[in-house]
Amino acid sequence: MHIILNKTSMVPIYEQLVDQIKKEIISGELKDDEMLPSVRTLSGELRISSLTVKKAYDKLEEDGFVVTVHGKGTFVAATDQQLAMEARRKSVEEEMAAAIEKAIALGMSKEEILEIATIIMEEYR
Amino acid sequence: MIKVDNLAKKYGDFGLEVSLEIPDGTVTGLIGKNGAGKSTTIKAILGLIKPDNGHITINGKEVSELTNSDKCMIGATMSDSGFSMYLNAEDVIHILKKMYPLFEESFFRNKCSELRIPMDKQFKDFSTGMRAKLRVLIAISHKAEILILDEPTAGLDVEARNEILDLLRQYLVDNEKCSILITSHISTDLEGLCDDIYLISNGKVVVHEDTDVILGNYALLKMDEKSYESLDKEYVLTTKKDSYGVVCLTNERQFYAENYPELVIENGNIDDLILYI
Numbered sequence: 001m002h003i004i005l006n007k008t009s010m011v012p013i014y015e016q017l018v019d020q021i022k023k024e025i026i027s028g029e030l031k032d033d034e035m036l037p038s039v040r041t042l043s044g045e046l047r048i049s050s051l052t053v054k055k056a057y058d059k060l061e062e063d064g065f066v067v068t069v070h071g072k073g074t075f076v077a078a079t080d081q082q083l084a085m086e087a088r089r090k091s092v093e094e095e096m097a098a099a100i101e102k103a104i105a106l107g108m109s110k111e112e113i114l115e116i117a118t119i120i121m122e123e124y125r
Numbered sequence: 126m127i128k129v130d131n132l133a134k135k136y137g138d139f140g141l142e143v144s145l146e147i148p149d150g151t152v153t154g155l156i157g158k159n160g161a162g163k164s165t166t167i168k169a170i171l172g173l174i175k176p177d178n179g180h181i182t183i184n185g186k187e188v189s190e191l192t193n194s195d196k197c198m199i200g201a202t203m204s205d206s207g208f209s210m211y212l213n214a215e216d217v218i219h220i221l222k223k224m225y226p227l228f229e230e231s232f233f234r235n236k237c238s239e240l241r242i243p244m245d246k247q248f249k250d251f252s253t254g255m256r257a258k259l260r261v262l263i264a265i266s267h268k269a270e271i272l273i274l275d276e277p278t279a280g281l282d283v284e285a286r287n288e289i290l291d292l293l294r295q296y297l298v299d300n301e302k303c304s305i306l307i308t309s310h311i312s313t314d315l316e317g318l319c320d321d322i323y324l325i326s327n328g329k330v331v332v333h334e335d336t337d338v339i340l341g342n343y344a345l346l347k348m349d350e351k352s353y354e355s356l357d358k359e360y361v362l363t364t365k366k367d368s369y370g371v372v373c374l375t376n377e378r379q380f381y382a383e384n385y386p387e388l389v390i391e392n393g394n395i396d397d398l399i400l401y402i
Contacts, residue, residue, distance in 0.1 A: 008392060010382070010392065012337065013337060014337055038298070040298045041298050043297075044291075044295065044297065044298050047290075047294075047318075048337075049152065049316075049320045050150075050297070050320055051151075051320035051321070051337060052336070052337040
């Protein structure tokens, strides 16, 4: 598992943690049923407070990415394939939304944006 | 669990009046300027001074009624606590063995060699760093559930500070239930260790907040007088003006980042709390 935190970023540390662990799970880097490090181990290694790690784990559990078994630890939730696929699709959607938002902010038209998408798609044909 | 309930202590014209709570498994930081009342609070919790009023309980028991075996569950360091300067680490092992039934000799010896603490050198010949490391090491060498550490990293270089903080982090990993109350003037030490922070000023608790809320939601807003006049001040905690502009402390960074994109916004930290509140 790789986690790189930017302590001067405007994005709260726990959100950075949630995003990066989600990415690892979605990409398959973290496998189903794999145990995450304990709250105190991770907080010690990353030099952040335990509460921050706990908040991140709670959020991941709320979103269905991990399961905490009391007294045992936190595990990657065994995802059914459809749910995993959906999550992957959603992350693609989010990234495209961000790109489109940027384009609109630059004053690009719908046609221009679609044209870029078409050109990129052609490279993969 | 440490519970300080309306602790009051008067020294001449200085009056301390604080309440705080450190649940099991929590690391709590106590910050404030010199003379704010941090050490007085810690001394009261350790039963070294008698409060004029209020109650302090550790695991539900009044501090004044703690037995010796209750006290073995506490590890403490004070800024100038320690053993006679004519002793060495080898002598201290004998003393600690007698004092604490759960003293772990091999752990102590291993850590001494890891931290380059000589066993046969008298303490009077120790460097500041060696003394500080030894103080913390003694506090964590007997399976204490509660650590009370007053300025454990004061006056140390960055490497020695990190060694001490890593020692504490490792102790937290090995002892899940352990809780810590720690004071420090070096705020980055606390930012990477504490779950929550109490800010004491003039003997009173003025802020109690989770560390990640301070780092995530607090911010300094910097602007000129004109922008300040049109600023919505609902979430401004304090304002400082100087000849070049205005600086406001807020606990709603997001609100200002979204509504006032032209403002200069700096992430908040513990030092800002001490300086601006």
